[in-house]
Amino acid sequence: MEAIAFDTNGGPQVLRRVALADPAPGPGEVLIRVAYAGVNYAEAEHRRGVFGPVNGLEVPGLEVSGVVAGLGAGVDGLAVGQPVAAYLPDFGGYAELAVTRAEFVLPVPDGLDLVAAGGFGCVAPTAYGIVAAAGRLAAGETVLIHAAAGGVGSLAVQIARALGAGTLIGTVGRADKVARAEQLGYDLVLPRTGFAPAVLTATAGRGVDVVLDPVGGSVRAESLPLLAPFGRLVAFGDAAAEADLSLPLLSLWKHNRTAGGYNIGDLARRAPGLWRAHALAVLGLIAEGKVRFEVAEVVPLDEVRAVHERLDAGATVGKIVLRIAAGA
Structure with a gap:
């Protein structure tokens, strides 16, 4: 099969097209012929070595859509040729074929096409998890969402609204993202x-009940004092790549x-049933027509380096998916 891979950590230039042996599904696994692969900031971190040094040829990609190409022993409820969306906790999505555990594979339902399904498996459970599980949103509460126009932010604002949030405030890192964020349903969008x-x-000095923060660093430090009584800050990324905060418990109590925090990789390892429950909740x-899952861009696989350059520069808006299969 053909794939995009890297064997040294670095900038987007380390990504290259390679030929790899076709994978085969083991027990409890599903082989997927990939049509589309979602693009996530974590894949830029993977390339740069944030998750550890490279170990041979590594294929990025945390989520895909396509059709089932093979089933490992013990897999029930799926059939070869069936359209599916999947999460890949061990990466591997930028390829013609991908393998993942059956518990991370969902049939594509009516109302979600293969294009959108390509960006569903990582972003959708994350957006639901940060709002409902880690954020524990209650009806009427005020929510502040950083990276408001990103893939997760674009969905989290809709989920929060659907679950009864009151005021929804978003922040964006670039002025050209304000208009996009305003279209998503925020009550207020701020630089x-x-x-x-x-x-x-x-908020008339009260502050907010929930902060959803994938940025980290100084943004996280500035967000904590904004929490209203019993407010919750949910960290789910460190896009700013700044030093981690040191938070004495005294200042919290x-x-x-x-x-608190949310990490989909840890959830996949220790509580995969929650990944599935969150994904099904979004579906x-x-x-019910309460949430729209939309893709902002579909990009040919050969332009993957350009997409990663935009990821590194913080210049992406909305959800981007790569077209993997010719004619998809």
């Missing part, structure tokens, strides 16, 4: 620079604040 005073003004919201 990330200097956001904290504006949030306090918008003295101000009735909670800091339910889509079926």
Whole structure:
């Protein structure tokens, strides 16, 4: 099979097209002939070595759509040729064929085409997980979402609204992302620079009940004091690549604040049933017409380096998927 891979950590230039042996599904696994692969910031981190040094040829890609090409022993409920969406906890999506455990494979339902399904497996459960599980959103609460126009932010704002959120505030890192974020249903969109005073003004000094933060660093530090009593900050990334925060518990309990996190990889290892429950919950919201899962761009696989350059520059807006199969 053909794939995009890298064997040294670095910038987008390390990505190259390679020929690899076709994978085969083991017990409990599903082989997928990939049509589309979602693009996620974690794949840029994978390429750069954030998750550890490279070990031979590594294929990025955390989510795909396509059709079932083979079933390992013990897999029930799926059939060869069936359209599916999948999460790949061990990467491997930028390829013609991908293998993952059956518990991370979902039939593509009515209302979700293969293009959108290509960007579903990682982003959708994450968006639901940060809002409903880690964020524990209650009806009427105020939510602040950083990276408001990104793949997760674009969906999290809709999920929060569907689950009864009150005011929804977003921040963006570039002025050209404001218009896109405003179209997603935020009540207020702010530049990330200097956001904290504006949030306090918008909430009459009370602050917010939930902060969803994939940025980290100084943005996370500025967000904690914005939490209303019993407010929760959910960290789910460190896109700023700044030093981690040191948070003494004294500052949390003295101000009735909670800091927590969400990591889909850890969830896949320790509680895969929750990944599936969160994914199915999003599919339910889509079926009810409460959430739209949309792809902003479909990019040919040969342009993957250009997409990763935009990831590194923080210049992507919305969900991007790569077209893997010719004619897809």
